[in-house]
Amino acid sequence: MTVKPENREILILGIESSCDETAAAVVANGRVIRSNVIASQADLHSRYGGVVPEIASRQHVGAVLPVIDQALSEAGVSLAEIDAIAVTAGPGLAGALLVGLSAAKGLAEVTGKPLIAVHHIAGHIAANYLANVELDPPFLCLVVSGGHSHLVMVKEDGSFQTLGRTRDDAAGEAFDKIARALGLGYPGGPLLEKASAGGHSDAFSFPQTRFQDSLDFSFSGLKTAALNQLNQLRQQAGSDGVNFAENFNLADFTASFQQAIADTLVEHTRAAARETGVRRVAIAGGVAANKALRNAMGAMAAEEGLELTIPPLILCTDNAAMIAAAGHRDFLAGRFADRSLNARSSLDLEETFA
Ligand code: KG4
Ligand code: ZN
Numbered sequence: 001m002t003v004k005p006e007n008r009e010i011l012i013l014g015i016e017s018s019c020d021e022t023a024a025a026v027v028a029n030g031r032v033i034r035s036n037v038i039a040s041q042a043d044l045h046s047r048y049g050g051v052v053p054e055i056a057s058r059q060h061v062g063a064v065l066p067v068i069d070q071a072l073s074e075a076g077v078s079l080a081e082i083d084a085i086a087v088t089a090g091p092g093l094a095g096a097l098l099v100g101l102s103a104a105k106g107l108a109e110v111t112g113k114p115l116i117a118v119h120h121i122a123g124h125i126a127a128n129y130l131a132n133v134e135l136d137p138p139f140l141c142l143v144v145s146g147g148h149s150h151l152v153m154v155k156e157d158g159s160f161q162t163l164g165r166t167r168d169d170a171a172g173e174a175f176d177k178i179a180r181a182l183g184l185g186y187p188g189g190p191l192l193e194k195a196s197a198g199g200h201s202d203a204f205s206f207p208q209t210r211f212q213d214s215l216d217f218s219f220s221g222l223k224t225a226a227l228n229q230l231n232q233l234r235q236q237a238g239s240d241g242v243n244f245a246e247n248f249n250l251a252d253f254t255a256s257f258q259q260a261i262a263d264t265l266v267e268h269t270r271a272a273a274r275e276t277g278v279r280r281v282a283i284a285g286g287v288a289a290n291k292a293l294r295n296a297m298g299a300m301a302a303e304e305g306l307e308l309t310i311p312p313l314i315l316c317t318d319n320a321a322m323i324a325a326a327g328h329r330d331f332l333a334g335r336f337a338d339r340s341l342n343a344r345s346s347l348d349l350e351e352t353f354a
Contacts, residue, residue, distance in 0.1 A: 014324025017100030018092025022063035023320035026075035030328025035074035057095035086327020090344030097343035124284035126326035145285030146172035164215025199255030
């Protein structure tokens with residue numbers, strides 16, 4: 001496989017379908033977004049209170065080719081001008097992953113372009129290369145999504161070392177579960193954030209878990225405490241639901257819950273930065289869209305004198321520009337997948353798809 005000379009622009013087509021967003025994007029040189037098309041199914045799944053895998057797969061099938069066409073046309077490039085096709089091969093919903101993967105393999109086959117398998121979390125981390133063109137490893141990245149809460153060291157050579165991970169729920173899951181208990185709907189994180197507007201983040205107190213000698217997270221204690229407080233308040237209000245609704249301050253409750261998660265995430269990140277001596281910090285994943293977390297992380301970075309990169313909201317939640325950006329690094333290293341590539345519903349960040 002020949003790699004283009006350095007002075008030529010490298011264009012990567014990224015494809016993402018691991019959950020409920022069908023996305024395609026074109027990224028130049030791993031840093032500049034030429035197009036970033038996202039077809040979200042969130043409205044469709046919201047009536048079920050969560051992602052229904054079978055529905056997700058079927059939606060991806062209908063959306064994937066139009067979304068790819070749109071990404072190419074918005075970028076003003078033809079498939080022939082693309083240098084490689086990068087696709088999320090895992091982790092995620094197997095049936096959903098397979099749709100993007102099959103499309104990518106088909107396109108690679110007919111065009112003869114190289115195929116690149118991208119780990120979904122490596123994609124989230126790479127959103128930071130798009131947000132900050134100056135950013136290069138080594139840096140520490142807090143990855144917080146619906147399925148992951150990881151503290152990852154991105155080493156000098158771009159490889160990953162997980163310093164801490166959740167032992168139970170992911171941060172996004174905790175948001176989604178409490179949002180559901182509050183009847184806010186799906187997806188819970190953004191709706192809970194909206195409900196917290198104007199609330200006092202110190203009105204309720206929730207426990208924050210820190211393990212000794214470990215940077216691992218745990219959100220189950222926080223989640224259970226929130227559910228218990230909610231049940232107690234409901235019981236105190238008696239059978240009268242109206243009474244509960246009148247006396248319960250939703251903004252205060254959600255602001256406090258959100259702050260407890262943000263503070264936990266930030267304090268773990270501070271500890272990891274101190275332990276490793278790293279000077280650059282980044283955040284990634286859907287929960288990184290949360291303003292309380294973004295603000296708390298900004299304050300911590302200023303206190304510690306760290307250089308912080310935070311992707312814009314559109315690059316925090318699932319998208320394909322981040323997949324193309326991650327794929328660019330594999331392209332330069334000549335790490336290509338062969339046509340036997342299969343989807344992996346679960347896969348550690350340090351593992352490879354081979
Ligand atoms: O990265 P992502 O889009 O998909 C996964 O790879 O999981 O993350 C989705 C998660 C969901 O749990 C969602 O509730 C959460 O990110 N999320 C948020 C916000 N926006 C999305 N959580 C808190 N505040 C937000 N603004
Ligand atoms: Zn994601």
